[in-house]
Amino acid sequence: MTVGLRVLSVCVVASLFGATDSAYAQEAVTLHPTVSDAAAYDIPVIAPIPQLTIAPEEKQLQPQQPKQMANSYGIQGISLGGIRLYPSLQLDSLSTSNVSESASEAQPALGVDLKPSLRFESDWVRHSWVGLATGDFTSYLKNQTYNSQQAEIDTKFRLDVRHTTFAEFEASYNLDQTGNVENEINTVNGIPPTHTLNASVAITQDFNPVAGRLKLGIERQIFDDTKLSAGGKLDNSDLDDYTPSASLRLSYREPPVLKPFVELIYAPTFRDQNQDRNGLNHESQGLTAGAGVTIDNSSIWSGEVALVYSVSTYKDPTLATIDVFGINGNLTWKPVDATTVLLTLLTALNETNSITSAASKTHFAGIDVTHAVRENLGLQAGLGFELDKGSGEANETITSSIGLEMQLNPGLTWTAGYDGTWFYGATSAGNYSEQRISTGIILRR
Numbered sequence: 001m002t003v004g005l006r007v008l009s010v011c012v013v014a015s016l017f018g019a020t021d022s023a024y025a026q027e028a029v030t031l032h033p034t035v036s037d038a039a040a041y042d043i044p045v046i047a048p049i050p051q052l053t054i055a056p057e058e059k060q061l062q063p064q065q066p067k068q069m070a071n072s073y074g075i076q077g078i079s080l081g082g083i084r085l086y087p088s089l090q091l092d093s094l095s096t097s098n099v100s101e102s103a104s105e106a107q108p109a110l111g112v113d114l115k116p117s118l119r120f121e122s123d124w125v126r127h128s129w130v131g132l133a134t135g136d137f138t139s140y141l142k143n144q145t146y147n148s149q150q151a152e153i154d155t156k157f158r159l160d161v162r163h164t165t166f167a168e169f170e171a172s173y174n175l176d177q178t179g180n181v182e183n184e185i186n187t188v189n190g191i192p193p194t195h196t197l198n199a200s201v202a203i204t205q206d207f208n209p210v211a212g213r214l215k216l217g218i219e220r221q222i223f224d225d226t227k228l229s230a231g232g233k234l235d236n237s238d239l240d241d242y243t244p245s246a247s248l249r250l251s252y253r254e255p256p257v258l259k260p261f262v263e264l265i266y267a268p269t270f271r272d273q274n275q276d277r278n279g280l281n282h283e284s285q286g287l288t289a290g291a292g293v294t295i296d297n298s299s300i301w302s303g304e305v306a307l308v309y310s311v312s313t314y315k316d317p318t319l320a321t322i323d324v325f326g327i328n329g330n331l332t333w334k335p336v337d338a339t340t341v342l343l344t345l346l347t348a349l350n351e352t353n354s355i356t357s358a359a360s361k362t363h364f365a366g367i368d369v370t371h372a373v374r375e376n377l378g379l380q381a382g383l384g385f386e387l388d389k390g391s392g393e394a395n396e397t398i399t400s401s402i403g404l405e406m407q408l409n410p411g412l413t414w415t416a417g418y419d420g421t422w423f424y425g426a427t428s429a430g431n432y433s434e435q436r437i438s439t440g441i442i443l444r445r
Contacts, residue, residue, distance in 0.1 A: 073375060073376050073407045073409075073410050074410065075410060075411075075444050075445070076410070076445070077445060078445055082122055082123050082124055083120055083121070083122055083123070083129075084120065084121055084122075084123060085118065085119070085120050085445075086118070086119040086120065086121075086444070086445065087116075087117070087118045087119075087444070087445050088116070088117045088118075088119075088442060088443060088444040088445070089114075089115070089116050089117070089442070089443045090113075090114070090115040090116075090117075090415070090440060090441070090442040090443075091112070091113070091114055091115075091440050091441055092112065092113040092114075092115075092415070092438045092439065092440030093110070093111075093112055093113075093438065093439060093440060094110070094111050094112070094113055094138075094436060094437065094438040095108070095109070095110050095111075095436070095437050095438070096108065096109050096111075096434060096435070096436045097433075097434055097435040097436070098432060098433065098434040098435075099140060099143050099146050099434075100143070100146060101421075101423070101432050101434060102432060103429060103430050103431050103432045104429075106432070106434075107143060109140045109141070109142060109143045109146070110140065110141050110142075111138055111139055111140035111141060111147075112138075112139055113136065113137070113138045113438065113440070114135070114136075114137045114138075114139075115134065115135060115136050115137075116134070116135045117132070117133070117134045117135070118132070118133045118134075119131070119132045119133075120132075126160045127157075127158055127159055127160050128157070128158045129155070129156070129157045129158070130155070130156055131153075131154065131155035131156070132152070132153070132154045132155075133151075133152070133153045133154075134150075134151065134152050135149070135150065135151045135152075136148075136149070136150040136151070137149045137150075146191070148177045148178050148191060149175065149177045149193070150174075150175060150176055150177060150178060151173075151174070151175040152172065152173070152174045152175070153172060153173045153174075154170075154171075154172040155170070155171055155172070156168060156169070156170045157169045157170075164205060164206040164207075164208070165203070165204070165205050165206070166203075166204055167201065167202065167203050167204075168200075168201070168202045168203075168204070169200075169201050170198070170199070170200045170201075170202075170217075171198065171199045171200075172196075172197070172198045172199075173195070173196070173197050173198075174195070174196040174197075174198075175193055175194070175195055176193065176194045176196070177191050177192070177193040177194070178191070192223060192224040192225060192226045192227070192236060193224045194221065194222070194223050194224070195220075195221070195222040195223075195224075196219065196220070196221050196222075197219070197220040198217065198218070198219050198220075199217060199218055200215055200216065200217030200218070200245075201215070201216055201217075202214065202215035202216075203215075206253070208253070209252060209253050209254035210250060210251065210252055210253065211250070211251045211253055212248070212249070212250050212251075213247075213248070213249045213251075214246075214247075214248055215245075215246070215247045215248075215249075216244075216245070216246050217244070217245045217246075217247075218242060218243065218244045218245070219242065219243045219245070220241075220242045220243075221239075221240060221241050221242070221243075222240050223236040223237070223239045223240060224236065225237075237272065237273065238271070238272075238273045238275070238276040238277050239271075239276065239353065240271065240272040240273075241269050241270060241271045241272065241282075242269075242270055242272075243267050243268065243269045243270070243286075244267065244268065245265060245266065245267035246265070246266050246267075247263060247264065247265040247266070248263065248264050249261060249262070249263040249264075250262050250263075251294065256296075256297055257295060257296060257297055257298050258293045258294075258295060259293060259294045259295075259296055260291070260292070260293050260294075261291070261292060261293070261294060261304075261306075262289075262290070262291045263288075263289070263290050263291075263306075264287075264288070264289050264290075265286075265287070265288040265289075266286070266287055267286045267287075267288075268283070268284065268285045268286060269282075269283060269284045269286065269351070270283050271283055276353060277353075278353070278355050280316045280318065280319065280355065280358075281314070281315045281316040281319075282314060282315075282316065282319070282351065282353070282358055283314065283315040283316075284312045284313060284314045284315070284351075284358065285312065285313050286310070286311070286312045286349075287310070287311055287312075288308060288309070288310040288311075289308070289309050290306040290307060290308040290309070290328065291306060291307055292304055292305050292306025292307060292328075292329070293305060293306075295331070299334075300333060300334050300335060301331065301332070301333055301334075302331075302332045302334075303329065303330045303331040303332050304328075304329060304330060304331075305327065305328070305329035305331060305345070306327070306328050306329065307325075307326075307327060308325070308326060308327070308328050308347055309323065309324070309325045310323060310324050310347070310348070310349050311323035311324075311349075312349055312358070312359055314358050316358075319357075319358040320357075320358075322349060322357070322358060322359045322361070323349075324347055324348070324349050324361040324362075325347070326345075326347025326363055327345045327347060328345060328346055328347055329343070329344070329345040330342065330343075330344055330345075331343045338371055338372040338373075339369070339370070339371045339372075340369070340370045340371075341367065341368070341369050342367070342368045342369075343365075343366075343367050344364070344365070344366045344367075344368070344384075345364070345365055346362070346363070346364040346365075347361075347362070347363055347364075348361075348362045348364075349361060349362075350362055350388075352390065354390065354391060356391040356392070357390050357391030360388050360389060360390040361388070361389045361390075362386065362387070362388045362389075363386070363387045364384065364385070364386045364387075365384070365385050366382065366383065366384035366385070366399075367382065367383055367384075368380070368381070368382040369381050369382070376406060376407035376408070377404070377405070377406050377407075378404065378405045379403070379404050380401070380402070380403045380404070380405075380417075381400075381401065381402050381403075382399070382400065382401040383398075383399070383400050383401075384397075384398070384399040384400075385397070385398055385399075386398075386399075392426075393425075393426030394426060395423070395424065395425050395426060396423070396424040397421065397422070397423050397424075398421070398422045398424075399419070399420065399421050399422075400419070400420045401417065401418065401419045401420070402417065402418045403415065403416065403417030403418070404416055404417070405442075410444070411443060411444050411445060412441060412442070412443060412444075413441065413442040413444065414439075414440075414441055414442075415438075415439065415440055415441070415442060416438070416439040417437070417438050417439075418435070418436070418437050419435075419436040419438075420433070420434070420435050420436070421433065421434045421436075
């Protein structure tokens with residue numbers, strides 16, 4: 001089975017590729033408003049190989065409050081000197097029609113979902129420091145084999161060196177136990193967690209009218225062992241890898257609205273073991289080139305769109321070189337203050353552990369809409385389509401979602417939502433669908 005990308009949360013409204021276009025900014029770039037402050041951080045890991053998208057590391061950790069909720073329903077946070085904390089806790093009850101994502105024997109299940117979150121941001125005249133820690137723990141009343149846990153910690157520190165120069169230091173940790181199909185692990189008794197660590201440093205210089213950014217980073221992935229139903233474990237250490245990366249981005253800042261840019265990313269991947277369980281060496285050399293435009297200083301449009309080309313060559317002579325060409329983009333349209341429409345496009349190569357193909361080509365397109373009906377009531381809807389092409393096969397995934405949030409007071413919000421997934425594999429025997437309904441509350445400070 002090849003890699004499958006998870007659809008972006010409908011509450012994530014604009015994680016732009018290049019947030020470093022202006023070297024004069026003295027504060028961290030923020031997301032566009034969403035109905036839910038906490039849900040804006042449910043940023044899924046889209047591509048496990050960082051060199052395969054244009055600047056995927058530019059996740060924003062500092063969302064704004066919707067204008068409609070800025071007065072009586074505004075979140076104040078907790079002040080600690082020059083740092084302000086924003087804690088939240090979401091508790092949902094959920095019902096799914098197919099907890100095992102089975103094609104022939106769908107099993108309905110009831111469960112609970114706990115999502116703690118803590119965000120902080122600095123309030124300094126110069127420099128900035130933001131951070132976010134989130135968790136997502138799902139437990140089913142029966143079917144406990146499919147219990148899952150997710151956790152993510154992100155932090156970014158910006159140092160304003162000069163008027164036209166600034167440096168950014170980032171670090172993150174991600175724990176994912178929602179599925180390992182991207183690594184071809186045959187999960188027998190529960191889903192083994194995957195640990196991903198990232199660290200990077202970037203320097204941006206404004207040469208007026210051209211701004212340049214040089215970034216160095218490293219990613220580390222560790223896969224826990226798979227528990228077998230008959231007892232014992234399946235060793236997955238042959239999948240552990242690390243990926244250093246270097247990227248250079250040049251942006252032309254002179255145009256008032258459409259600012260063109262080019263970017264080149266080099267990132268080789270090395271495995272801890274020379275050979276995997278199939279006797280293959282999946283170490284690779286990855287290169288991505290892209291050219292596009294950033295939309296800035298527009299009253300209703302913002303974001304980026306770029307043509308990208310990615311290629312990976314592998315150390316094992318039996319693994320063929322794989323490349324993909326497509327479009328990456330996050331475009332946000334705000335026809336009115338109360339409505340936000342986000343269009344997301346993604347093209348990526350994603351590694352597999354297949355004998356016949358070292359990576360799959362993935363294309364994703366999604367549209368998400370949020371609308372503030374009243375000061376304390378927000379609606380959201382989303383639709384996504386993903387095409388994943390491996391060696392001689394193609395998988396399609398369609399997702400949809402509808403939800404609402406009603407803020408009862410500044411610290412208490414009621415939520416309800418529906419999520420649907422339809423998967424169509426290379427053979428009809430693997431097709432499945434899942435319908436999920438949830439409702440709960442969010443406590444915020």
